[in-house]
Amino acid sequence: MAVAMGHPARPARRASQAVQAVAIGLALLWSLAPLYWMLATSFKTELEAARLAPTAWPHDLTFANYRGLFTGELPFPAFFLNTLITCLATAIVAVIIATPAAYALSRARFRLRGTIAYAMLVFRMLPLVVLLAPLYLLLLHAKLLDTHTGLVVGFVTFGLPFAVWMLKSFIDAVPIEIEEAARVDGYTRFQIVRKVVVPLILPGLLTTATFVFMEAWNNLIYPLTFVTTLDKQTLPAALVLTFTGQFKTDWGGMMAAATLTTLPLMIAFFAVQRSMVRGLTSGAVAGA
Amino acid sequence: MTNGVASRSARDAERVPWIDAMVLPSAAVLAMVVGYPVVYTLLLSAQDYNLLGTTPERFVGGGNYRKLIDDATFWLSLSNTAIYTFGSVAIAALLGLALALLTENVGGRRGRAVRALLLTPWAVPFVVVAFLFRYMYLQNGGVINALLLAAGIVERPISWLNVSSLALPAVMVTNVWTMTPFFFLLLAAALAAIPNEVIESARVDRARGASLIFSIKLPFLRNALLVSSLLMIIANFNDFAKIWAMTQGGPGYSTTTLVVYVYRQAFENFEIGYASAIGVVWLLLLLAFAVAYLRVLRMK
Numbered sequence: 001m002a003v004a005m006g007h008p009a010r011p012a013r014r015a016s017q018a019v020q021a022v023a024i025g026l027a028l029l030w031s032l033a034p035l036y037w038m039l040a041t042s043f044k045t046e047l048e049a050a051r052l053a054p055t056a057w058p059h060d061l062t063f064a065n066y067r068g069l070f071t072g073e074l075p076f077p078a079f080f081l082n083t084l085i086t087c088l089a090t091a092i093v094a095v096i097i098a099t100p101a102a103y104a105l106s107r108a109r110f111r112l113r114g115t116i117a118y119a120m121l122v123f124r125m126l127p128l129v130v131l132l133a134p135l136y137l138l139l140l141h142a143k144l145l146d147t148h149t150g151l152v153v154g155f156v157t158f159g160l161p162f163a164v165w166m167l168k169s170f171i172d173a174v175p176i177e178i179e180e181a182a183r184v185d186g187y188t189r190f191q192i193v194r195k196v197v198v199p200l201i202l203p204g205l206l207t208t209a210t211f212v213f214m215e216a217w218n219n220l221i222y223p224l225t226f227v228t229t230l231d232k233q234t235l236p237a238a239l240v241l242t243f244t245g246q247f248k249t250d251w252g253g254m255m256a257a258a259t260l261t262t263l264p265l266m267i268a269f270f271a272v273q274r275s276m277v278r279g280l281t282s283g284a285v286a287g288a
Numbered sequence: 289m290t291n292g293v294a295s296r297s298a299r300d301a302e303r304v305p306w307i308d309a310m311v312l313p314s315a316a317v318l319a320m321v322v323g324y325p326v327v328y329t330l331l332l333s334a335q336d337y338n339l340l341g342t343t344p345e346r347f348v349g350g351g352n353y354r355k356l357i358d359d360a361t362f363w364l365s366l367s368n369t370a371i372y373t374f375g376s377v378a379i380a381a382l383l384g385l386a387l388a389l390l391t392e393n394v395g396g397r398r399g400r401a402v403r404a405l406l407l408t409p410w411a412v413p414f415v416v417v418a419f420l421f422r423y424m425y426l427q428n429g430g431v432i433n434a435l436l437l438a439a440g441i442v443e444r445p446i447s448w449l450n451v452s453s454l455a456l457p458a459v460m461v462t463n464v465w466t467m468t469p470f471f472f473l474l475l476a477a478a479l480a481a482i483p484n485e486v487i488e489s490a491r492v493d494r495a496r497g498a499s500l501i502f503s504i505k506l507p508f509l510r511n512a513l514l515v516s517s518l519l520m521i522i523a524n525f526n527d528f529a530k531i532w533a534m535t536q537g538g539p540g541y542s543t544t545t546l547v548v549y550v551y552r553q554a555f556e557n558f559e560i561g562y563a564s565a566i567g568v569v570w571l572l573l574l575l576a577f578a579v580a581y582l583r584v585l586r587m588k
């Protein structure tokens with residue numbers, strides 16, 4: 001990592017450092033320019049955002065777009081809450097169901113272990129849309145269509161397999177000796193999971209929950225299909241559904257909504273960014 | 289745990305139960321909301337089942353599958369899916385690799401800041417990305433056209449998303465933008481995990497620059513690359529949000545991928561049976577692909 005520091009600065013070295021700095025600058029520009037554009041546009045007036053020659057920054061800085069989200073005709077705060085509630089519920093439910101499974105796949109010896117571990121991966125690969133029609137009919141018969149519960153069921157389906165894999169990798173890293181000590185103290189297996197393992201993998205639980213949360217937040221096809229009342233809709237679906245109406249020419253308002261849709265995800269992501277790498281790398285590698 | 293069964297053979301077999309009860313909640317949920325739909329899809333795919341149809345659903349056997357073979361739109365969406373998926377994954381993987389190598393020796397607080405900033409696109413919701421790029425791609429007032437005009441690269445603004453030959457590449461660029469950080473993240477982690485001794489001894493052997501990267505580092509990154517591309521390929525086969533919010537599969541069918549096509553068949557034409565048949569074929573393709581991929585992954 002810190003190799004670059006040790007050598008004396010030769011001209012060739014300095015030149016390559018300059019090239020590196022420029023390349024990093026370009027990479028940052030590519031990554032951040034669209035986000036800047038979103039933010040800048042969200043502070044422009046409707047007229048300025050629609051100009052034929054776009055302005056590089058808001059000349060006529062306004063907060064009207066954000067205010068409009070809360071006072072406009074569309075129940076934007078409701079969309080926000082719907083998304084937040086369903087995604088949080090999904091993350092919590094998925095992690096609760098996945099933890100015992102991840103523990104068993106990590107620790108216990110049983111004959112179907114390899115098969116189940118593999119099946120979890122295969123589930124992950126199933127195209128969402130293939131499950132869509134039967135899942136729709138299932139929710140229809142269970143009278144869960146157009147409810148948040150139904151939506152959470154859909155989201156959990158999608159998040160669960162990977163949650164098991166990620167959690168397993170975190171549990172794998174817990175030394176077994178700690179559990180043996182607890183066993184000597186007379187803890188049952190369930191108590192061991194709850195009182196010994198869970199506190200130790202708390203960062204892992206949080207990371208996994210965040211990952212599931214992000215996936216649910218990104219999911220468009222489920223809310224679009226399973227929720228029919230606009231008031232119950234999630235943000236991404238609401239953006240798609242209303243774009244043709246309210247936001248058609250109002251790019252400023254659109255970008256304000258987009259910014260607020262991004263914020264929770266950004267916060268969640270950066271809170272767990274570091275352990276995310278570990279969960280993804282080890283959780284992703286196949287073979288129990 | 290369970291010890292009711294009398295064992296005849298090895299003592300091990302007696303102690304190893306078939307299943308652990310702790311897996312059951314997960315297994316039950318997945319069986320209900322995944323297993324059941326998959327079986328149901330198979331059944332539906334053999335029926336002429338229209339949700340709006342006046343005639344009740346009837347069994348048509350392989351009828352839907354025969355229809356599929358002559359359906360030009362199906363083949364087009366299959367090839368669009370392949371181009372979209374493999375094209376954008378390959379480009380994003382290369383870009384991510386380049387970024388990981390580029391920032392490898394940037395340490396300290398500056399390094400952390402650069403890495404965090406390079407990751408931000410990944411934390412932007414897909415639908416937001418789609419609308420943002422749609423706005424930037426606008427023919428009249430889009431910033432991309434404005435920049436290209438100012439730089440003299442184009443003479444008149446291009447309607448990126450409304451020209452069939454340009455729409456798919458334009459959506460792919462958007463896709464690459466969101467996906468590159470993921471590759472960057474995993475590959476940077478894999479790079480950092482290369483043992484120092486390996487790099488040191490390579491340096492002693494006078495491996496520098498390109499040869500250090502290609503003969504020493506890349507072999508270490510092989511698995512990280514394979515795993516991350518597998519994850520992204522699967523995610524992209526399933527990608528609906530970006531395409532739907534940007535083009536809804538148009539103009540014509542130029543950006544219609546399998547997801548979009550199945551969605552349209554099932555929820556716009558309500559041809560549940562036919563949509564299921566497409567789903568089954570697709571499922572088989574995906575499974576074949578996944579098996580092949582896992583083989584490669586296990587090979588050393």
